[in-house]
Amino acid sequence: MFMAELKMIKSASGEEITNEKGSTKFKCPNCGKYIIIRSLHERKIATRYTCPECKFSGPN
Numbered sequence: 541m542f543m544a545e546l547k548m549i550k551s552a553s554g555e556e557i558t559n560e561k562g563s564t565k566f567k568c569p570n571c572g573k574y575i576i577i578r579s580l581h582e583r584k585i586a587t588r589y590t591c592p593e594c595k596f597s598g599p600n
């Protein structure tokens with residue numbers, strides 16, 4: 541399901557993130573249309589993310 545709402549920001553694991561310490565926020569490196577947020581925990585366990593816009597996925 542890729543009915544992405546661009547205003548909705550969620551982490552790769554589906555959690556909504558506010559100001560979690562150590563979280564990272566960046567635009568999709570492929571299309572730049574979607575803001576990806578990863579928590580410190582997700583980076584530690586190297587959770588993969590997938591951009592809902594272009595399907596780009598990666599660990600960074």
Ligand SMILES: [Zn+2]
Nearest residue numbers: 568571591594
């Ligand atoms: Zn993208």
